[in-house]
Amino acid sequence: MRRRDPRSRAALLPALLLLVAVAACRPRSIPAPDPVDPALLSPDVRIQQSLWLEAGGQSFLGRGVIVKRGARLDLVVLAPTGNRLLTVRNDGGTVTSEARVAGLERLDPRFLLADVRWAFFGGCPAGPDEAPGPPPPARRTCRIGNAKVVDTFDPSTGALSRREVSWKGLSSRLDFLEWAGEGADRHPAKVRLVNDRLGYTWETQVDGWQVL
Numbered sequence: 001m002r003r004r005d006p007r008s009r010a011a012l013l014p015a016l017l018l019l020v021a022v023a024a025c026r027p028r029s030i031p032a033p034d035p036v037d038p039a040l041l042s043p044d045v046r047i048q049q050s051l052w053l054e055a056g057g058q059s060f061l062g063r064g065v066i067v068k069r070g071a072r073l074d075l076v077v078l079a080p081t082g083n084r085l086l087t088v089r090n091d092g093g094t095v096t097s098e099a100r101v102a103g104l105e106r107l108d109p110r111f112l113l114a115d116v117r118w119a120f121f122g123g124c125p126a127g128p129d130e131a132p133g134p135p136p137p138a139r140r141t142c143r144i145g146n147a148k149v150v151d152t153f154d155p156s157t158g159a160l161s162r163r164e165v166s167w168k169g170l171s172s173r174l175d176f177l178e179w180a181g182e183g184a185d186r187h188p189a190k191v192r193l194v195n196d197r198l199g200y201t202w203e204t205q206v207d208g209w210q211v212l
Contacts, residue, residue: 021041031168033114034145037093039071039119043184048208051077055200064204066116069212075109075116088112111198118165119191119204123151162187170197185211 021075047066053059054110060084061076077086088097088109124140135139135158140151147167163174173194180189 008021019209031170032108032110033147033167035095035110035113036145037071037095038068038073038090038118041068041073041117044069044212045120045187046208046210046212047120047206050205050207051202052204053200053202066120067212068121073113073116075112077112108149114165115193115202118149118163118172119193120188123149123160123163171195180206181209187211 004069011072036178045057045063045066045068047117049066051062051064051065053062061080061081063080065074065076065078067074070093073090075086075088076084077088079085083100085101086097086099086107088095090113095109099107124142125142126136127140135155136153138153138155140153142149145167147165150164151160152162152164153159159179160176165172165174175192176188177192178188178190179186181187187206187209189206190204192201194201
């Protein structure tokens with residue numbers, strides 16, 4: 001995880017509220033991503049992670065827990081103290097959220113779910129003309145829902161190194177900085193996402209990965 005001078009770190013709550021303000025003030029013409037049915041995603045997994053977020057020139061540290069099982073995906077955002085701040089649930093494509101801090105209810109949970117989806121639950125499948133097995137091609141391009149996805153692979157390892165996602169004038173760029181595990185347990189260990197249009201950047205370090 002990125003190391004920063006503690007004196008430059010904003011408290012978690014003010015920075016979260018700043019992110020809410022950034023999201024709330026975006027032009028109404030900017031659409032949120034389409035919700036995805038978690039039943040279409042794999043694997044079923046519980047992820048514990050450390051989070052670093054920067055928005056509006058300020059940053060904070062926090063924690064997150066993701067649980068995906070069948071047609072349901074839950075995302076919990078925690079303060080460093082462990083207090084629950086926000087719970088987002090995608091149940092069969094129906095998205096709901098519960099904020100325990102005033103102001104967080106203004107945050108569109110579909111953006112959070114989309115970030116989680118692109119970081120941990122796959123991108124472009126192999127094409128019909130692609131040779132089976134490793135290594136993958138240098139790049140795969142596809143459409144998933146209303147998003148165009150471009151996956152780029154490290155030629156020396158075959159691991160996914162970058163994912164670019166764009167939809168209706170918005171785009172996110174994810175860099176996969178570290179991988180961990182073997183075989184079916186292979187998973188991203190560190191991911192950095194940048195959304196220039198909405199003005200935020202986050203980096204996550206996976207502290208626990210348990211396939212359910």
